[in-house]
Amino acid sequence: MTVYQLPVDVMAFAHWLTELASRLRPDAGWYGVFADRDPEGLRACFDGTEILPWDVVESLLQDAGEPADGPLAARAGTLYAAAATAHDRRPGGAAALAERRGLMERERRYAESRARELGERLRATAGAAEAAALENDLAWIRDDQARAAARVAELTARLARLEEAAEAVRAAPERAAGWAKAPAPAKAPAPAQAPASAQAPASASAPARPAARPAKARPRGARYAWLEESAEERTPAVAVPELPTGGAAPRGARFGGGGEASAAAPAPDVAAADPGEAARAAANAVYALQRLRAQSRSGEAHALLCEALNGPPDRLPALAAELHRAGLGADWSTLLWEAASLPPGRLAAVAGVLADAGRAADCDQLLRQGVARPVEELAGACAALHAEDHHREAHALLTAFVRVRAPEDAARLAGADPRGLVPQLLDAARAVSVARERDLLHALRVAGLAGA
Structure with a gap:
C-alpha cells in the first residue's frame, strides 16, 4: 500500500492553524460558523489533507483579534503560500484546482443571482420584521458572493503558478527530474486577498462576528465549500468538531528524533x-x-x-x-x-x-x-x-x-508520576477555571488517581 507523506510546508501550515484554533471558541465567531456547517471539511484542513481557503484564514485571524496587517497575519500569509504551492504540486493537483475553481464560479453566479432576488424582495416589502429578516439573508449571501469571488481569483492564481512551473520544467529537461524535490519558494506569491466584505456580512443588521447563526437543513455557500464536492452534496453535521489540539506534533529525523525520545x-x-x-x-x-x-x-x-x-x-x-x-x-x-x-x-x-x-x-x-x-x-x-x-x-x-x-489526557499524564503530577495538574487546572478543576478531579477519580 502506498502511503502519502504530507509535504513539510503543508505540515507547517496545518500546525500553525491548529495553534491558532486553540485560541478560539469552537462555538462562537466565524470559527463556530465553519465548525457547525462543515466539520469534516475543517478537520481535513487541520489534518493537512486539504488547504483552507485564504478568506477563511483571515476570518479566523479576525476571531482571534489579530489585525490584518499584523505580524501574525504576515506569518500566516508566508506559511499559507508555501503550503498551497506544495499541496498543488501533488499528482492531480492542477485538475483538482480547475474543478474547484469551476465549483466556486458556479457558487459565485448563484450568490449573485440570489442577491438580486433578495434585493428585489427587500425593496418590495413593507413589513419591518420581514425586512429585517431579508436584510440578514442578503448580508449572508453577499458574504458568500465575496468569498466565492476571492476564491476564484486565488485558485486562478494558483493554477497560473502551476502552469508556469510546468512550462519551466518542459523548457529545462535536465532539471525536470529534480522538480518534485524542489523546495517551495521562500517568498511565494501572497494568496489572493478576500475583499473587505468577505470578512463580515455586508449589512449593518448582521453581526461582524457571528455568534449564533440559525442552522439550515442543507447549507450552501462559499463559507462551506472548500472541498471538491458542492455544498448540496454534503450531509449536514450537527456536532462541533473537537478543538484541534489533541494530536501529536510532527516528529521525525529533522526534529532531532523527537518521536523516539524517552519520556x-x-x-x-x-x-x-x-x-x-x-x-x-x-x-x-x-x-x-x-x-x-x-x-x-x-x-x-x-x-x-x-x-x-x-x-x-x-x-x-x-x-x-x-x-x-x-x-x-x-x-x-x-x-x-x-x-x-x-x-x-x-x-x-x-x-x-x-x-x-x-x-x-x-x-x-x-x-x-x-x-x-x-x-x-x-x-x-x-x-x-x-x-x-x-x-x-x-x-x-x-x-x-x-x-x-481533554481531562482524560490529563489523567493519563498524571499516571506517569501520580505523587508529583496530580497536585501540579490540579493547581494548573485551578488556575484555568473552577469548571476545569472539577472536570479534572472527575477524570482522576475514574482513573483511580484522586487520592494520589
Missing part, C-alpha cells in the same frame, strides 16, 4: 555558550539565512534554522535578538515551532534558557505549542524543567496542557 530523557549536558561567541554565531547564521532567502532557497534556510536547535541552547536568545533585528521574526517563530517537537529533555533546556534570558513570551509560546505531543513525553519535559529549578515554566506547561487537552 524520561534527561536534559542535554551542554556547556554554557560564551556571550561573544553566541553573538558572532547569531550574526553569521542570520547573514547566511538572508543570503538563502534572497536566492529563494527556502529548504536550505529551513535546514539552517533546524541546525541551530542542535547547538548550545544558550546561543538561542542571541539568535532570536539578531533575527528580530534583521526583520526575520517569522523565522524565529518557525524555529520555536520546530523546538516544540524536540525530545523532552532538550525542549525543557530550550524553554529554560529562554526564561533565564528574559524571553518569557517566547518560552510560553514554545510550551503552548509543545502540549500537542504525547503525554509520556510531556511528563519527561515537566520533570526536566523541575530538575533545573524552572518551576514557573513547568507550571506554564501544565496550565497550557489542561487548557487545551
